[in-house]
Amino acid sequence: MDKKKKIKLITEYLFNNTRGTDKRKMREFLLEHGVAEEELSEFEKLARELNAIPEREPGEKMKINFYNNLEEYKNTISEREARMLSFKNIWEELWQPVLVKRLAYAVAIFVFGCLAGYWYTSEMKYKTQVNTMFSEMQDMQKVMMLTLIQQPSPTDRLKAISISNQISNADDKVIDALLNTLNNDPNVNVRLMAVETLYNFADNPKVRIGLIKSITKQESPIVQVTLADVMVLLQEKSSVDELKKLLERNNLNESVESKLKNSIELLI
């Protein structure tokens, strides 16, 4: 029997609660397999004596301390649980049906407000951008119109007048350029187009005055007739004097004369 096995068997024999016949058989087995009886007896004696050592009793203080500690622990737990409970109560209260309804409305209003604000801001921004672009475009059209109207080519000047039709708020510079064209342009078509364009800006008193003053300055019968029609359309009674002055001219075209008389009658 090797040493390790011997050690294990002795330990089993001494401490594994083997009793009676089994214990005796085991002792015999150990002695037969090289364990000295003296050695075994010494171990047995030691084991018995170890067993005889009385169990020490702890002091009463240990028990008192334990129950104090237990009480303290329970209090800590209760406080923690109470804290958890109050948190739970708040949470549950938050989910009361009425409160949930209110909360839902509040959230809905808040979301709607955010969306409306976002939409309004976007819209305003968009409008501002469009207005800026429109304004910039109008400025460009005015510059282009003022440039083209001074060109020698009648086509360019017609283009200039056409562009001025697209200008919604014609300023003094545009009106002056159109009136100047009406009174001085050598081309009849250009002058006729200027009359029609100026008629579009007739809300402006300066335009009306300019058109009236232009009546006596015109030599072309067609322009004269057109101006007479415009005066009737505008019901511009203050133009009657100018129309009468034109009527007094000697070399006046018959059809123009008839038209002027007719217009004067309509205006008076």
Added chain:
Amino acid sequence: MITDNELMLMVKSGDIDRLGLIFERHNKPLYGYFLNLTGKTDISEDLVQNVFMRILKYRTNYRGDGNFNIWIYRIAHNVFVDFIKRKKKLEFSDNLNEWDNVLTDTSHEEESSKNEKINILESALMKLPQKKREILTLSRYKELKYKEISRILGCSESAVKVRIFRAMEELKNIYNELSKN
């Protein structure tokens, strides 16, 4: 009778007072275990308190499917290991001389005078290295099986048997030495 496992499961579920019954059942063996290891009554009492405080702390981890003795002695073993580590930091040493008067400086004094042999044996036990003292304590006094001791100390059953034998050998030598004086 309600078992330790059942009591501990009640403690786990929040019935903290049930720990009192577990304490009543185990405080003396645990105290004996620590007293055999440290030889100091006040330290042993504190270590028993530590075991029960640790049980409360880790009560939620208790599964209740094993041997309660193994569980509680494993906690006790860990409490003692931590105690030794702390003591070592404070220059504590397992000096044999420190244990010479251990059993006579406290309440053991009266009892030791009753039986000289027991007194010598206890002194011999105190002179054993801490690990040997612990394994003898577990095997002899608490009547734990080798398998259970192996699980408490985290070693094999075979190693437990060998260590017990070595501890007995050394104890026998120390005891004989002390008996001669």
